[in-house]
Amino acid sequence: MNKRSGFKMATKPVLPLNRVCTIMKSSSDVDNVGKDSTCLMAKATELFIKKLVVDGYKKMKLEKSTSKFLHYQSLADIVQMDEKYEFLRDMMPKKITVREYKKIMSRKRGDESGINTEDSSDNSGSDSEDSTSSTSRSSRSANSVITLDSD
Numbered sequence: 001m002n003k004r005s006g007f008k009m010a011t012k013p014v015l016p017l018n019r020v021c022t023i024m025k026s027s028s029d030v031d032n033v034g035k036d037s038t039c040l041m042a043k044a045t046e047l048f049i050k051k052l053v054v055d056g057y058k059k060m061k062l063e064k065s066t067s068k069f070l071h072y073q074s075l076a077d078i079v080q081m082d083e084k085y086e087f088l089r090d091m092m093p094k095k096i097t098v099r100e101y102k103k104i105m106s107r108k109r110g111d112e113s114g115i116n117t118e119d120s121s122d123n124s125g126s127d128s129e130d131s132t133s134s135t136s137r138s139s140r141s142a143n144s145v146i147t148l149d150s151d
Helices: 017-025 035-062 072-081 083-088 098-108 117-122
Strands: 138-140 146-148
Touching: 017 035, 035 072, 072 083
Parallel strands: none
Antiparallel strands: 138 146
């Protein structure tokens, strides 16, 4: 037991150390990774994940959500709103519907008419179809453009 806080400190991180070490070694700037640094990085990662989840949970409670589960959207909203999570914004984009994506892309192409004709034939008029953040429906390219796979 830690006398100051009253909490028992975990001696072994929850994350697998061999995977943390592999990720650390994947950087071209790193030659050797010590056991102590791997443990510290694993523990720091755990604390970071815990902080992100707690912030997402607080946001969910502020919205008076009745859900018992923390959803991706709550975490993505926190990442988009909070400056300390700015580095995650490309990895955790806010979900949008296929219809919203097509509107954005048509505006980028200079077509101010809105939704193109293939949108009306593909969708039944519902905005609640799968979002473009879904792994099976989209992928991110190197220049951060979302592309849809044809199903």
